[in-house]
Amino acid sequence: MSKIWFYMISIGIINSIFMGRLEELNKVIMNETSKGIEFVISLIGIMALWMGIMNIAKESGLVDKIGKSLYSFMKILFPSIPKKSKALSYILMNMSLNILGASNGATAFGLKAMEELQEINKQKNTATNDMIMFLVINMSSVQLVPFTVIKIRLDEGAINPNEIIVTTLFATTISTIIAIISCKLLERRF
Structure with missing residues (x-):
């Protein structure tokens, strides 16, 4: 790159x-x-807020509790990740921040998730299906509130910078569903 x-x-x-x-x-x-x-600099406040909230959620054990409640769903997406792996928590934190529109803040958790996935990877020079699935979900990521785009629209003088929320949610949900289906179909072929 x-x-x-x-x-x-x-x-x-x-x-x-x-x-x-x-x-x-x-x-x-x-x-x-x-x-x-x-x-x-103008985005630092938003990122600091969500990173702080997610770190509090992680330290309080909330992320682990959510991870345990979503384990059956996560097992469908990431079948080879062991139940006790920290990767699931980091993946959940990354997905949560992406959904909340703080994708820049989600990067740190995404990197930690990949490190954890690499630790359980038996072939260190080849990405696992779980790694690829995580990357696909991370790239398509559902956006509930796209803060960065709203901030850009606000800075450019949009009358209603929030009007993109519904269309963004729809588009990112469809793109994520298609990405997951495509990834699952392709991982069966290879």
């Missing part, structure tokens, strides 16, 4: 030099990087 970014940036810089637009490139870089920093 880093090579792709390197080539895209290099091609852009070389193109701006040959087209005589290096000055425009510098203006865009300066303006957009400051906007990016402002955007990230």
Whole structure:
């Protein structure tokens, strides 16, 4: 991935030099990087709130209790994860944050889940079906409240930035269902 970014940036810089637009490139870089920093800072509050709530839920044992109550459903999605594995808790925390629209905050729990899944993986250089399923669900992720998109719409002056909630919930639910079905069908073939 880093090579792709390197080539895209290099091609852009070389193109701006040959087209005589290096000055425009510098203006865009300066303006957009400051906007990016402002955007990230404005999201810190939302991310801190949800990460704090999820850490409290984890420390209080609530996540483990939810995990135990959802174990039969999780066993369908992730059949080879042992019942006592921490991976299930991390997967639940990741999914919960994604559903609540705090996908940036969910990343840390997603990485921890993958570490736990790798520990129970017998072939360390090959992803398991459970790892692939988790990645598929994580990428499609149902969004109950898409905070990031609402924040962007609010910053851009939308009259009703929340109006996308129902359509986003519908679209992400359908995409997640299709992703899970596709993954289950493909894992049977290979």
